Amino acid sequence: MLKINDYLKGNAYPGRGIIIGRNRDGRAVLAYFIMGRSDNSRNRVFVTDGDTVRTKAFDESKMTDPSLVIYNAVRTLGNKTIVTNGDQTDTIAELMDKQYSFEQSLRGREFEPDHPNYTPRISGIAHLIGDEFNYALSILKTDSGDKGATLRQTFAYSNPIKGGGHFIHTYKGDGEPLPSFVGEPVKIEISGGIDEFASEVWNSLDESNRISLYVRVIDTASGDYDERIINKNA
Numbered sequence: 193m194l195k196i197n198d199y200l201k202g203n204a205y206p207g208r209g210i211i212i213g214r215n216r217d218g219r220a221v222l223a224y225f226i227m228g229r230s231d232n233s234r235n236r237v238f239v240t241d242g243d244t245v246r247t248k249a250f251d252e253s254k255m256t257d258p259s260l261v262i263y264n265a266v267r268t269l270g271n272k273t274i275v276t277n278g279d280q281t282d283t284i285a286e287l288m289d290k291q292y293s294f295e296q297s298l299r300g301r302e303f304e305p306d307h308p309n310y311t312p313r314i315s316g317i318a319h320l321i322g323d324e325f326n327y328a329l330s331i332l333k334t335d336s337g338d339k340g341a342t343l344r345q346t347f348a349y350s351n352p353i354k355g356g357g358h359f360i361h362t363y364k365g366d367g368e369p370l371p372s373f374v375g376e377p378v379k380i381e382i383s384g385g386i387d388e389f390a391s392e393v394w395n396s397l398d399e400s401n402r403i404s405l406y407v408r409v410i411d412t413a414s415g416d417y418d419e420r421i422i423n424k425n426a
Contacts, residue, residue, distance in 0.1 A: 193356050193381050197396035204398045205229065205366035207373075208277040210316045211393070212327040212349075213357015213382045220318050220325050220410040221357060221382050223393055224265055224275045227401040232256050237423040238404040243268035245406050250425040260304055260311075266406060271415060273408065276315040277362065278304065284315060294328050295346045302342040303334050308369040310334040312362050323413040326350040329360045333372045347377050357382045390420045 200206060211223040226247070228234040235255055239248045245266035249255040255262075263279040274284050280301050287297035294317050304311040312333035319326050328348040335341035349358065358377035363370045382389060390407045397405075403424050410417040 193379050196359065196380050196393055199359070199378055199380060200396045203365050205363055205370070205401055206397075207311070207362030207370065208314065209359060209361035210275055210277070210314055210329065211357055211359045211380065211382075212275075212316050212318050212329065213380070214325075214352045214354050215382050215384075215389070215409065216355040218354050218412065220273075220320065220327075220412055221389065221407070222266075222273055222275055222316070222318055222410070223389070223405065223407045224277075225393060225397060225405040226265075226277070226403045227397065228261075228403050229401060233261055234403055235425070236261060236403055237425050238265070238406050238421045240419070240421070245419075245421075247404070250423075260306060266408070271320040273318045273410065274315070275317075276313065277311075278313055280313050280315055284317070295330065295344075298330055298332060298344070301332060303332050305339075307339070308337070310337065310339065310372075311370070312372050314360050314362055314373075316360070318410065320410065320412050320415060324351060325410075325412050327352065327358075329358060329377050331360060331373065337369075355382055356380070386418050386420055390422060394422050 208226050235250050236247045237250050246264045264281045266275045267285045284297045312331050315330045330346045335343050359380045360377040386409045394405050405422040407420045408417050
């Protein structure tokens with residue numbers, strides 16, 4: 193189990209990342225961050241709308257292409273919390289509401305069409321069951337840069353241990369084109385309260401490229417949650 197700042201040390205561009213797990217108090221933890229290299233990607237903030245968290249242009253006059261950068265990032269569906277790096281958040285919510293599974297709801301989606309990077313679509317779901325919960329993470333990515341071939345990987349975790357979680361992100365690091373994340377989600381330590389954990393994640397991200405971070409800590413028995421947003425553009 194790694195501390196996130198140790199894992200990301202020296203990585204200038206992990207891209208967008210999702211963390212789901214459990215803190216030492218036993219509460220569910222969900223975090224999502226975005227980074228950006230272009231002016232269009234960097235011109236964003238996280239905002240809340242009820243239980244939904246979405247990206248929004250910081251300066252509307254400077255937004256040149258909203259297609260892959262403006263979306264609902266977090267949605268709540270009953271006792272499920274969905275988090276993704278794109279508009280597949282809505283796909284998952286709409287199809288799971290029709291009794292599709294998490295994995296089935298993503299069958300019609302693939303990686304982003306941003307040649308030559310073909311950015312992976314990463315998604316996560318936290319499912320509360322009584323005072324327990326389980327979670328899953330998914331990544332949809334191109335197979336060796338072939339735009340006609342999609343690799344679909346889902347990783348599911350039941351009754352996670354306290355103080356730990358899993359982390360998945362879009363890119364291994366910076367590059368041209370950007371290299372996709374490979375392997376299983378990384379097992380990381382989740383310690384401290386919500387503010388301490390949010391600060392730890394934020395401070396582990398490259399200062400030049402980080403944009404926004406959202407953290408939600410959920411009481412598994414009641415479903416009540418605390419949340420924090422850190423926006424570079426404020």
